[in-house]
Amino acid sequence: MHHHNHYYGQAHILARYCGLNDLHPPRMRGYLQHGWNVACGWNPVHEFFDGAWRYTWSDPPRRRGHSLGRRNYHVIGAPFLYLADMEPDLGKVPEEERSGTLWFLFHGWEGGGKGGKIEGDHARLISEIKETETEQVTISLYYTEFERPEVRRAYEKAGFEVICFGKRGWNYEGTDRRFLYKQLETFRRFKRVAANRLSTAIFFGTAVGCQPAVYGDPMELEGDNPLFGGQARIKRLWPEMHGKDVDLAAARATTDVELGRSYVMPPAELRMLFDWNVRD
Amino acid sequence: MFVTDQTLPPIVRGEIQPWTDRNPTGGPVLAAFLADLLPASAGRILVAGPHDTDVLELAASRAGEVTVLLRSVSDAEALRGGKYTVVTGALDGLAEAVTTPFDVVIAADGLDRLLGPDSPALDWPERAALLRGLAAPGATVVIGVENGFAVTGLLDRRPEKDRYGDDEWRPLHDDPRRPASAAQAEAALGGATRRFALFAPDRRVHTMIESDAVGRTHPGFPGARIALAGLAAQTSATPLLAPVTTAAEAAARAGLLDTVAPGWLVVLGPAGETHTAYLPSGAADLTADGWRLGDRLVPDAESAETVLFRFAAAEDVPGFRAFAARLGALEDVAFFDEIHDFVAAPFAATGRSKAEMLAAAWHRFRDRLIGEHRRHPWPPWMADGDDLVKTWLAMSGVEPTADLLKYGREIVDEAFPAAEQPDLRAALADAEAAQLKIKEQAGHIFGLERTMRFRDQQLRTREQQLRNMRDEMRRFKAGKVVKVASVVGRVARLRDPKRLAGAVKKRARKFLPGRS
Numbered sequence: 001m002h003h004h005n006h007y008y009g010q011a012h013i014l015a016r017y018c019g020l021n022d023l024h025p026p027r028m029r030g031y032l033q034h035g036w037n038v039a040c041g042w043n044p045v046h047e048f049f050d051g052a053w054r055y056t057w058s059d060p061p062r063r064r065g066h067s068l069g070r071r072n073y074h075v076i077g078a079p080f081l082y083l084a085d086m087e088p089d090l091g092k093v094p095e096e097e098r099s100g101t102l103w104f105l106f107h108g109w110e111g112g113g114k115g116g117k118i119e120g121d122h123a124r125l126i127s128e129i130k131e132t133e134t135e136q137v138t139i140s141l142y143y144t145e146f147e148r149p150e151v152r153r154a155y156e157k158a159g160f161e162v163i164c165f166g167k168r169g170w171n172y173e174g175t176d177r178r179f180l181y182k183q184l185e186t187f188r189r190f191k192r193v194a195a196n197r198l199s200t201a202i203f204f205g206t207a208v209g210c211q212p213a214v215y216g217d218p219m220e221l222e223g224d225n226p227l228f229g230g231q232a233r234i235k236r237l238w239p240e241m242h243g244k245d246v247d248l249a250a251a252r253a254t255t256d257v258e259l260g261r262s263y264v265m266p267p268a269e270l271r272m273l274f275d276w277n278v279r280d
Numbered sequence: 281m282f283v284t285d286q287t288l289p290p291i292v293r294g295e296i297q298p299w300t301d302r303n304p305t306g307g308p309v310l311a312a313f314l315a316d317l318l319p320a321s322a323g324r325i326l327v328a329g330p331h332d333t334d335v336l337e338l339a340a341s342r343a344g345e346v347t348v349l350l351r352s353v354s355d356a357e358a359l360r361g362g363k364y365t366v367v368t369g370a371l372d373g374l375a376e377a378v379t380t381p382f383d384v385v386i387a388a389d390g391l392d393r394l395l396g397p398d399s400p401a402l403d404w405p406e407r408a409a410l411l412r413g414l415a416a417p418g419a420t421v422v423i424g425v426e427n428g429f430a431v432t433g434l435l436d437r438r439p440e441k442d443r444y445g446d447d448e449w450r451p452l453h454d455d456p457r458r459p460a461s462a463a464q465a466e467a468a469l470g471g472a473t474r475r476f477a478l479f480a481p482d483r484r485v486h487t488m489i490e491s492d493a494v495g496r497t498h499p500g501f502p503g504a505r506i507a508l509a510g511l512a513a514q515t516s517a518t519p520l521l522a523p524v525t526t527a528a529e530a531a532a533r534a535g536l537l538d539t540v541a542p543g544w545l546v547v548l549g550p551a552g553e554t555h556t557a558y559l560p561s562g563a564a565d566l567t568a569d570g571w572r573l574g575d576r577l578v579p580d581a582e583s584a585e586t587v588l589f590r591f592a593a594a595e596d597v598p599g600f601r602a603f604a605a606r607l608g609a610l611e612d613v614a615f616f617d618e619i620h621d622f623v624a625a626p627f628a629a630t631g632r633s634k635a636e637m638l639a640a641a642w643h644r645f646r647d648r649l650i651g652e653h654r655r656h657p658w659p660p661w662m663a664d665g666d667d668l669v670k671t672w673l674a675m676s677g678v679e680p681t682a683d684l685l686k687y688g689r690e691i692v693d694e695a696f697p698a699a700e701q702p703d704l705r706a707a708l709a710d711a712e713a714a715q716l717k718i719k720e721q722a723g724h725i726f727g728l729e730r731t732m733r734f735r736d737q738q739l740r741t742r743e744q745q746l747r748n749m750r751d752e753m754r755r756f757k758a759g760k761v762v763k764v765a766s767v768v769g770r771v772a773r774l775r776d777p778k779r780l781a782g783a784v785k786k787r788a789r790k791f792l793p794g795r796s
Binding site: 002003027029030049050051052053059062072073074075171172173262263265266268269272273275 | 595596597598601657658659660661662667670671674719720721722723724726727730731734735737738741742
């Protein structure tokens with residue numbers, strides 16, 4: 001199993017869904033997509049070994065992977081959807097009590113010596129958020145930005161609450177296996193979810209009832225790979241997800257496609273697919 | 281011997297001995313067809329060439345006189361003494377002897393076993409003309425025609441010279457005037473009243489289907505299924521380059537399934553009302569509402585198997601799942617190539633519970649999906665065992681118990697014995713799959729080693745964390761605050777006699793073996 005499978009505790013969620021130990025999830029015979037992806041499900045330089053299966057959230061990455069000569073895909077739906085099914089009451093408040101905007105700043109990544117920082121005009125973005133949002137705003141920073149004081153303080157000084165959901169981990173270490181639990185719990189009390197780039201969080205929030213919005217400076221990511229086609233391609237492919245006031249029905253339909261809602265499968269099937277049944 | 285106008289000599293020119301024509305044409309399917317085709321009172325019937333007793337009995341039941349022409353002396357001798365007039369010899373010899381033509385001429389065996397080595401080198405149209413010359417004007421003539429462009433011949437892996445037996449003393453299939461298509465055959469015969477695609481393994485008719493109906497069918501439709509069942513029977517003992525199924529489906533898609541049938545039965549002259557198809561299980565008719573098979577009307581639509589193959593190829597598991605659920609909800613279940621638009625054809629296996637039949641149907645589907653190397657999204661560790669069948673049964677709403685899986689397997693093995701020899705393409709694909717398996721297993725080992733490397737790194741990280749904590753603890757213990765606290769603790773123990781006694785006792789135990 002590749003250590004990326006543990007990111008955000010996704011393998012842990014699926015192990016729990018299958019009735020297995022979710023503290024130490026069993027080895028998965030392949031690669032699990034760990035974030036919404038505009039390519040084949042993984043970054044362009046990701047290593048794959050022969051015979052490993054590729055478990056994607058939805059069908060579009062499978063099709064793009066197939067065009068790249070990659071095979072052995074099986075679409076399973078996003079683990080976040082499995083979690084939402086297993087935790088129907090976590091963080092739930094009456095619909096009319098949901099309020100405010102959970103705002104996700106596009107985040108960098110660990111980098112591994114190849115960059116991974118974001119650069120952009122935070123002051124301008126803050127102004128735009130204030131102009132747009134009518135209720136209280138909570139800014140969610142990934143730890144890569146949360147631990148950069150100059151970024152975190154900019155949002156705190158603007159009067160926003162700033163939170164961080166934790167770390168996804170690296171080499172099986174430091175994974176916050178409650179990462180997505182915390183996100184789910186938080187989403188369920190917010191009315192809106194917003195970000196400066198169409199991203200995983202927007203789809204997760206929309207999937208659990210938030211009104212999505214994508215606006216503001218998308219910022220630059222150090223070492224961003226042009227193979228993905230950039231922001232222009234994303235806007236061409238998902239125009240219905242962009243803007244300050246998007247059509248909710250259209251956004252939900254797209255979210256269902258991108259998270260692979262129709263691909264969610266029963267535990268017994270997933271156990272066989274991951275080779276998680278004990279063999280004689 | 282006194283010979284009247286209608287009396288034929290027992291032997292005419294061109295007989296062969298020693299000789300036997302093996303596998304005479306016939307079987308109950310052909311007899312059922314002839315029973316519909318021939319009038320109740322047919323007058324004089326000539327059965328030309330080797331035909332089995334099903335055909336001869338049927339002819340005898342419809343005619344005042346049945347003449348059977350056999351070129352083999354021993355075959356003719358074996359048949360004499362019955363209700364037929366048996367003439368031994370070749371077609372050309374009979375043509376010279378016959379003075380009164382026949383009302384019905386049956387040559388379902390074709391025109392290739394009517395001459396002997398001593399006969400003149402008559403080509404196919406000449407033999408046809410001789411035969412038709414024996415029929416009276418307005419007579420019914422039935423002729424079997426072999427298709428030189430049959431999919432079974434195109435995919436036969438034997439060289440042409442090795443496909444035919446001792447009766448090719450002249451290369452019959454090298455005849456430039458031999459019809460190689462239905463159109464050429466009809467042109468040579470001057471038009472036909474009716475034509476059926478003929479599927480006859482070892483010349484025993486397994487399936488007949490009207491050429492028009494089979495020419496208009498599509499892959500997975502009942503017409504194609506009927507033809508493919510006939511093809512499967514026809515090729516069961518033929519060494520093949522590739523499975524006929526794929527080629528036949530492509531032909532059906534192009535509307536050319538009749539064009540590549542193994543042969544035809546051509547009817548000339550008046551004919552009784554016949555059904556669209558004749559099968560081992562009975563007759564079938566294509567109506568405006570679908571195929572009538574016995575008492576059941578089956579929609580002229582794609583089979584469930586075809587739809588499932590398409591979902592699997594598109595890797596559309598949700599679509600597959602929904603379709604499987606609908607199949608599970610059916611009252612009557614059959615093998616999935618026998619279900620059209622959720623109506624099971626009556627020639628499905630019966631006498632089993634619905635759950636058992638579903639298990640069998642999914643086993644059969646698995647065999648076809650995996651065995652034919654079709655595209656699908658499931659990993660090999662699921663495809664190798666029963667996991668796929670378990671998954672699909674659950675999709676159909678049936679709990680896949682071990683017993684159910686076993687019964688299902690038994691039903692399939694009984695209904696579809698394994699092919700005697702795999703075709704060449706399957707053998708090559710199997711070999712390639714085996715190579716891929718080796719490569720993927722090596723990849724799996726690499727992956728496991730890679731995981732172990734990650735885990736080793738994780739252990740090293742933890743080890744370092746432990747070392748750091750231990751160092752911190754050591755430094756902490758060496759600090760003045762901890763030392764003072766330690767002295768204070770000891771003093772506290774000295775000041776408490778009970779705790780002091782307990783501590784002394786504990787230490788003393790170490791020096792007193794056997795004491796607990």
